[in-house]
Amino acid sequence: MRDVPPTVLRVLVCGILLVVPSCALGASPAERSGRPPAAPQGVTAAAGSATSVHVMWNLAAADPPVAGYEVYRGTTKVAQVPGTEHMVDVTRLAPSTAYVFTVRARSAAGAPGPPSRRVRATTPAAVAADTTPPTRPGSPHGRAVGSRAVQLSWTRSTDAVGVASYDVYQGTSKIHSVGGGQTATVVTGLRPGTAYSFTVRARDAADNLSAPGEPVRLSTAPGSDDGRGTAPTAFRAATHRADGAYYVDLSWVPPKVDGVITEYGIDLDGRAATSLVWGGTPPRGTATHSFYVGRDPGVTHRVRIRAKLPDGTWGGFSPERSVTTGS
Missing domain, CATH: 2.60.40.10 (Immunoglobulins)
Structure with a gap:
């Protein structure tokens, strides 16, 4: 079967042009299994002790499913786990040391995907002759x-x-x-x-x-809410035109969780478009954000948003909204 060239989505956010390729069309499951999976999202790293770091990521939704994940410390592969797992403890590290970790997924055919974003963790100092455990929570x-x-x-x-x-x-x-x-x-x-x-x-x-x-x-509640209990609420989308270009305007209420939410992921037309990270104090009430989508009127876009929870995992997506430029 002849490959169909992927389409490309260009989104300008905060002055940065993001280029997001779409999946090739018309590929069979066998062909898709040979394609490398996407980079894992939601990767976090936190020191577990003076000699270990706990690395976590979001399970990738892929067809066919991801066969496994590889965890790298710098350029060295330090762990490999099945595709059904999304965390690992990296051990035998040095105390008081800064480390950089990345995660990459591998398809059933063995094709490795691109590495995730780099995450950093610093192990605390070792304590000599400490054999007393903490009190229980x-x-x-x-x-x-x-x-x-x-x-x-x-x-x-x-x-x-x-x-x-x-x-x-x-x-x-x-x-x-x-x-x-x-x-x-x-x-x-x-x-x-x-x-x-x-x-x-x-x-x-x-x-x-x-x-x-x-x-x-x-x-947990019966039925499936696709994680809506951790999704932003009161999500709205509209468009406006400025200087000959069109922008999508979003507003939402952050989900109620313990801690402050500082990052959101925005999907546009079924694809990850960008991450929104608050540089100052994030709003606890209604939040708003606008981003560029092009210069053509009459273009319909679908958009939804989700929050990165305080523990580093992604919450559920908001309902999807449709907007048309120039309407």
Whole structure:
């Protein structure tokens, strides 16, 4: 089958021209399996101890599915996990050291995709002869956020030197990790209508692990809301014309989560267009943003938005809105 040249979407945001190629049209599943997957999104890295860093990313939605992910420290591959997993602890690191990590996906045919954006983490200083674990996190509680996420919070643990991170467990499996200064998180990617039991443990720089806090038992809502419980609300879209060009104007209310949301991802016509990062204090009420979409009238665009949650994972998408330039 002859490849159809990809179309290209050009979006100018904050003075930067973003070029986003579309998928080739008409490819069979076998042909698509040989195409490299896209770069993983939502990559974060946080020190778990003086000698480890917890790296997380969003599972890629691909057809066919991603076969695996590779994690790099600088240019060195340090971990490889199946395509169904989205985090790994990178160990045997040096204390008081800054590291850079990237993640890349690999297709079933072995084709590697491009690397993700670079993320940085610095391990804390080692503490000599520290064998005392932190106290266990107190007063754990939570609530279901729609059908695919839960929000957990707890009170701080104490440690002779300081808590480096908190690990979240589902049953006996570690599923998440946040920095030692954080006492709340949103766990996403859950199944609708399912009962879960979560516990939280504190970890110090010497890798001592506390006893688990009391379990938090929660059930996600039945049905599927596609993560709407963590999506921006009151989302609106319109267009305006200025200096011969057309702009899409967005407004929304940030989702209610513990912490401040500083970044949003904007999809235009079914493709990731750009990330919006607040340079100053992000609004807690209605937020607004405009971006350039071209100079032609009568062009219809579809747009939606999602928030990067305080724990580094992406929330659900808002409803999609359609706008037409010049209407």
